[in-house]
Amino acid sequence: MRHVISILMENEAGALSRVAGLFSARGYNIESLTVAPTDDATLSRLTLVTRGSDEIVEQIVKQLNKLIDVVKVMDLSQYSHIEREMMFVKVGVEKNSACEAVKRLSDIFRGNIIDVTDKTYTIELTGDSSKLDAFVNALKEFRILEVVRSGSMGIARGEAALRA
Amino acid sequence: MELTGAEIFVECLKEEGVETIFGYPGGAVLFIYDALYKQQDKINHILVRHEQGAVHAAEGYAKATNKPGVALVTSGPGATNAVTGIADAYMDSVPLVVFTGQVPRALIGNDAFQEVDIVGITRPCVKHNFLVTDVRELATTIKKAFYIASTGRPGPVLVDIPKDITVARCEFHYPKEITMRSYNPTYKGNKRQVRRAVDLMLEAKRPVLYTGGGVVLSGAAHELTEMTRELGFPITETLMGLGAYPSMDKQFIGMLGMHGTYEANHAMHKADLVIAIGARFDDRVTGNVDKFCPDARIIHIDIDPASISKNVHVDVPIVGDVKHVIIDLLEELRSRTERPDPAALAVWWNQINEWRKVNCMKYTQEPEGPIRAQYVIDKLWELTGGEAYVASDVGQHQMWAAQFYKFNKPNRWINSGGLGTMGFGLPAAMGVQLAYPDETVACITGDGSIQMCIQELATCLQYRLPIKVITLNNGYLGMVRQWQEFFYQKRYAMSTMDTQPDFVKLAEAYGHVGMRIENPADVEGALKEALAMKDRLVFMDFVTAQEGNVYPMVPAGAGHNEMILV
Structure with missing residues (x-):
């Protein structure tokens, strides 16, 4: 089962390592992880995506709550929530036909071309992970030079909020 | 007035009411030791012979008193030697504050002499740990360390102090109270x-x-x-x-x-x-x-x-x-x-x-036969009226001690439960004896376990700790052998200790009293004699039945109703 876990934690050295350690110690892979300070600069908000049995993830969530650096934890998978991920894709466009086709695909996916050279286009795209997957897939016939994905970040819908 | 980091360290311990700490000096903690030297009338520092011993001794102290135990070790190998004790304290929820020296801040990450990332190494086996990066944070960090270690579910907290912090100066102020938004244990039940x-x-x-x-x-x-x-x-x-x-x-x-x-x-x-x-x-x-x-x-x-x-x-x-x-x-x-x-x-x-009525703990001590380990513990219990502090190592002797020494009071049974650390017993007994100098403290151990921290016999002499070491010597790593007998068709792979030191001479070499007891008839007399020696450590080497097993037993993977009886 896929779980999206949101964590509010002290913005301190070592905090991220403590969180990651709980997963690696159990042999659980972190699919994606994104972290940055919040409106309160002493706090960081982290979104982590993992796959695992509900029991083990529930246990990990309890252990996360136990970490001294962790202020609050929310398993977003248990709430109605929104997820977004950002991606940069650099594509080779040596042929004129490629320029047109890549531009068209980018428009269809509501991407922005943020850098252009005579040989490359770099596209910025935001959406949920499956939309990003679909875009990468659609670009397969072109020469993809680089893919950079931020990992998912998530927020619960409505009143539910993760606050200190 | 401005104090150095090392002086602040000592002041913090005094503020926390710490009377006894266990440690071992080294390069990174020399300023701290210098500050301790100047206040040796305030803080009693016990010099162990190996850092593992320092942490186990602090654990013994904590388990017997419910007060946080404190250990101080140097960087690098000093810190890594402490890890077993820290993991042990983590598993058994022992309130412990461990201070490690660290190389100066400018050298961290440089593969400096005696450098390890002890904060990284211990992260999975501490309740929390800190690297102090500013002398102005030292006092608050130490306050937090004691607070975290001793509240909620207790556990070990490590504070890593770079050497240059111990000479840096700042105003000393010790916070009276501490609150942490991310740590608020629940005390009252719903x-x-x-x-x-x-x-x-x-x-x-x-x-x-x-x-x-x-x-x-x-x-x-x-x-x-x-x-x-x-x-x-x-x-x-x-x-x-x-x-x-x-x-x-x-x-x-x-x-x-x-x-x-x-x-x-x-x-x-x-x-x-x-x-x-x-x-x-x-x-x-x-x-x-x-x-x-x-x-x-x-x-x-x-x-x-x-x-x-x-x-x-x-x-x-x-x-x-x-x-x-x-x-x-x-x-x-x-x-x-x-x-x-x-x-x-x-x-x-x-x-x-x-x-x-099944009488699952029954055993027979034949008058002529080999000494039964159970019998030794039975007699110890009788002679001490169930009032002794009993520290134990890990293995068969530990289980027999748990089964046959009938404790009537809490904090008297001092053992390594979760981690199962051989070598725990003797240093833990030191911690208990230092906390309660006038009480009877026994260390029940085996010929395997005792050799894992035997160097602490020197510490016991230095501080005149009259521990009664009761070695149940069967010439085997008994619990390993028992499992090999039950589950590996008696293939005793590496569980036999063919050569053992002469424990009597060894005890004497360390300046203690040594006894070797081979006959059941001598067990009670030897224990009485040892218990009467209030000012000496007595090392008793009981030569016991070689292939005795701990019964009853629920084999791993079985249910509670599927016990093996004698």
Whole structure:
């Protein structure tokens, strides 16, 4: 089962390592992880995506709550929530036909071309992970030079909020 | 007035009321040792012979007093040698503050001499740890370390102090109070859950109290005893919980789990209500979880929410400090007019007494035969009236000590339960003896375990610690051999110790009294003689039956009702 876990934690050295350690110690892979300070600069908000049995993830969530650096934890998978991920894709466009086709695909996916050279286009795209997957897939016939994905970040819908 | 980091360190210990610390000096902590030297009348520093010993000694001190133990070691190997003790304290929830020296800040990450990332190494086995990066944060960090170590579910906290911080100066101010937004342990149990728990207690026909180390840590032995008597229920304890309820009382049905009693394990198996208090459903207790307490509803009282439903599904969880929760349970119980069903309890006790008749701990000491380890512990218990502090190492002797030394008081049984650390016993006994200089402190150990921290015999001489070391010497790593006998067709791979030192001469070389006891007839006399030597460490080498086994036993993966008896 896929779980999206949101964590509010002290913005301190070592905090991220403590969180990651709980997963690696159990042999659980972190699919994606994104972290940055919040409106309160002493706090960081982290979104982590993992796959695992509900029991083990529930246990990990309890252990996360136990970490001294962790202020609050929310398993977003248990709430109605929104997820977004950002991606940069650099594509080779040596042929004129490629320029047109890549531009068209980018428009269809509501991407922005943020850098252009005579040989490359770099596209910025935001959406949920499956939309990003679909875009990468659609670009397969072109020469993809680089893919950079931020990992998912998530927020619960409505009143539910993760606050200190 | 401005103080150096090293001076601040000493002032903080004084503020925390620390009287005794255990440690070993080295380059990174020289300024700290210099500051300690100047205040040696305030802080009693015990020089161990290996850093592992320092941490175990601090654990022994903490387990016997419920006050945080303190250890101080240098960077690099000093710090890594401390790791086993730190992991041990983590598993057994021992309040501990460990200070490690670190190379100067400018050298961190440079592969400097005696540098390790001890904060990184210990991250998975501490309650929390800190690297001090500014002398102005040193005092607050130490305050936090003691606060975190000794509140909630206790545990080890490590503070890594770079050498340049110990010479840097700042104004010293020790915070009186500390609050942390991300750390607020729950002490009071939820009222509604307390009422539900009492409802279940009053409905139960076949209840069992199953209590653990949390009762000892919470200082709740008195409250537990009161509640158990009020309820009239049978009570079993885990290895870590021994002594919280008086072992000689008729409601006590012995330890449970792998080497628990027949009656305790069968009672768990047949129970319709299990009341777990400060216990964590460890695999050595539950056996096969699929076969665990098949008919029981489970109440679980624990200060650590992560312990609830970790291994076994719990019906009524109560998160809170054991002592607070028991007081609330008693109050709720006394407010009710109903009482537990006496007829059902009588039937239940009859059944338990039938199980007791199996006499699962029976053994025979033949007058001419080899000394039975059980017999030595039996005699020690008799001669000390069950009042001694008993530190143990890990293995068969540990299980026999748990089975045959009947503890009547908490904090007297000092052993390494979760991590199972051979070498724990002797240094832990030092910590206990330093906390209670006038009490009898015994270290029950084996010929394997004792050699893992034997260098501490020198520490015992230096500080004149009159510990009674009781080595049950069977020439084997007994527990390993027992498993090889049962489960590996007697292929005794590397469990035989063909050459052993002459322990009598060894003890004498360290300046202690050594005794070798080979005949059953001499056991009692030797113990009496040793116990009478109030000012000497006596090392007793009991030559015991070579292939004795610990019975009864729930084999790994079996249910509580599938015990191997003698």
